[in-house]
Amino acid sequence: MSIAELTPIEAKARIVAQECDVTGNRWEVLSDFYKLPHDVAGLRIVDICAGESDLTAVLTDLGADAVAVDMGYVDPNLLHQRKIRTFKSGLIRSGLDPESVARIQPAEFERDTQRFMRSFVRNPERYISASALALPFEEGRFDHVLSFFGIVGVFEEDMQMLRKAMNEAIRVTKPGGQIQIGPAADGTQTHQGRINTGRLVTELMARGDRLAVSTEFFEFRGLGSQRITMVKK
Numbered sequence: 001m002s003i004a005e006l007t008p009i010e011a012k013a014r015i016v017a018q019e020c021d022v023t024g025n026r027w028e029v030l031s032d033f034y035k036l037p038h039d040v041a042g043l044r045i046v047d048i049c050a051g052e053s054d055l056t057a058v059l060t061d062l063g064a065d066a067v068a069v070d071m072g073y074v075d076p077n078l079l080h081q082r083k084i085r086t087f088k089s090g091l092i093r094s095g096l097d098p099e100s101v102a103r104i105q106p107a108e109f110e111r112d113t114q115r116f117m118r119s120f121v122r123n124p125e126r127y128i129s130a131s132a133l134a135l136p137f138e139e140g141r142f143d144h145v146l147s148f149f150g151i152v153g154v155f156e157e158d159m160q161m162l163r164k165a166m167n168e169a170i171r172v173t174k175p176g177g178q179i180q181i182g183p184a185a186d187g188t189q190t191h192q193g194r195i196n197t198g199r200l201v202t203e204l205m206a207r208g209d210r211l212a213v214s215t216e217f218f219e220f221r222g223l224g225s226q227r228i229t230m231v232k233k
């Protein structure tokens, strides 16, 4: 489908997806963030806007029926190049000189994402190229719906996209299932824009008939941020 045939929100989402940061946060970080049962065997879990994270790889090894969704999976090589770019520009922003950053060898980045890459090749059916705004799953499919630097991180500047992504996450969660998203730092000015988390949480709490919403503090890279947890009623 050409960009001219898309609805304005879908067209904007395509552009955001092409321009946003790409990361690959590792299980060691994410298992600290998410509150998951000790035994995940048999649970259906989806990671939305998963990038090069190895979360799905590890959950699959632990016996979960885990899948990852990212628009970038249409071209994993391009996704990897964008991840390297994101990492390098982060180093430059944090004060490293661009020449030293340019000399960093690609192997340095591959070491970090080996688990993701092996799993992607071994289980391609678990890495689904789709939009978070139109998830290709039936209603109530998942026990756990997870998104780190995805639903909040990619869409937070635009309430319309944020709402659409949230509605999709809620739709694919089964009654009694959990949605966990973050890290969310309300009002923080990131290089991608101002985070609308407070507004999102207020809107979610107003849906008390469908969701039990709670927020907890989570310290991520020196940012005071939050984990938003929702249980679908």
Ligand SMILES: C[S@@+](CC[C@H](N)C(=O)[O-])C[C@H]1O[C@@H](n2cnc3c(N)ncnc32)[C@H](O)[C@@H]1O
Pocket: 013, 014, 016, 017, 018, 020, 021, 022, 023, 024, 025, 026, 048, 049, 050, 051, 052, 053, 069, 070, 071, 072, 130, 131, 132, 133, 147, 148, 149, 150, 153, 154
């Ligand atoms: C900052 S990365 C986060 C990756 C991962 N969750 C992590 O913690 O490292 C954001 C990811 O969202 C993906 N993305 C952006 N817009 C999307 C959309 N509309 N649907 C699905 N994925 C999208 C990008 O391709 C990118 O890989």
